[in-house]
Amino acid sequence: MNPALRRVWGLVYRHVSLYRRSWPRLVELMYWPVLQMVVWGFISSYIAGLQPGTGTIAAGALLGAVLLWEVALRSQMGFALSFLEEIWSRNLGHVFVSPLRPRELVAALMSMSVLRTLVGVLPAMFLAWVFYGFGLFALGPVIVAFFVALLMMGWAVALLVTSLILRHGAGAEALAWSVLFGLTPFSAVFYPVAVLPVWLQPVALAIPAAHVFEGMRAALLDGHIAWGHLAAAFALDAMWLAIASWVFMRQFEGARVRGALLNIGE
């Protein structure tokens, strides 16, 4: 195996081994997505029952939004919490004096983010199909593009959160859970961008998720793929990732200057 890939695998192996030994951690990965799906599934059923037809379509859009937003949330948390695991286990010093490059660390955290997202969200998608007859995969192959675009957005936000942890230490760890929730109102998850005040709409349109959810609603409600929104989502993802990577590298080098890598867990 290529040495760089092996180093990435080394860090992924570390986290996979941890989950293999700890079933509560595995359950925790699925718990919130499944719980969200169950609650919103009942709400959707209720709405669908109120007004068959329109209500059913709205309920489908609601449930699809819940499941897809979980992808972004789990992606961001999967990345940031895997980094925090290294801090909590006081292992970061060993990792940073190994030949693992910062970009390989990021690649490993992205890989863990994908694995944690799949383990967390796929059971919820399956249960949505079993209990509520809602199959997100019925949208067709475009669902994979939605999935990837939201994963990438999660990585960008997680890189910024990780940068804050490098800057401010473990005191900033609460952001790993909360920061993406703060973007929910502007991400057009449950309603179109047009619902937002006009002055807020440019903010929403700068968020990749807003385009994904506009695309999802177009696919669910109108049955067509909004290629423009999809392209915008990926373009914004690329821009966000480039900016977040730059911030991360600056904070990483800053931490090496300040000596923050020596006591980051404190």
Added chain:
Amino acid sequence: MTALLVENLSKTYPPRRGAPPPRPAVDGLSFRLPMGETWGLLGGNGAGKTTTIAMLLGLLVPSGGTILALGHDMTKDRFAALARMNFSSPYIALPHRLSVAENLRIYAHLYDVPDMERRIATLAEDLNLTELLDRPAGELSAGQKTRVALAKALINRPALLLLDEPTASLDPDTGDWVRGWLERYSAESGCSILLASHNMAEVERLCGHVLMLKEGRILDQGSPAALTAQYGREDLEQVFLDIARGTRAETMA
């Protein structure tokens, strides 16, 4: 052949907001560790040992000076050097929930160690870890953890090994076992070792040369026997106290 060439190394941490400018943590350190030798880095708390080791490992960017580790400039090409170096400290843990074998596999991957399982088995046999390979690292005693940390530090057959207090918090018997093992290992492998320790008996036993640090500077250096003779003391501990308390002049007089 030089394992480590340090020239005029210095580090001043950035000042905290509103605080006066800090004094340099390391101030103009220069030394050359030859290949295959074991050197000690001694000094009281705040002497600059941790800062020096962190810079040698690339964890910390120096304010000035150069570090050539195994011929590689640590400011420009640190990863090439890090692949052939390793480090052990009781203050940096290995993931507690993972087994000893899993921990060693992680580092075998990170250091791209060939024939990984055989290397782990050999190290486990050498360090009496075979029975512990499937035990979670967090359930081990301090002595067992030290041996696992050593196995991790040797996984890549390092040409340069940095050890930070390798026998801290060990009982005398286990500490003696570790020192004996390190003695044999350095003789057989030709590995260069830089050892930071507060245990003077350990330094006298393992190190051919000692750097005495105070306030970020090398105050004195030489072999333990030469330093002891130079200060007119019976052992290195008394020399250390002279330097730490600034009583050298009285002693020499």
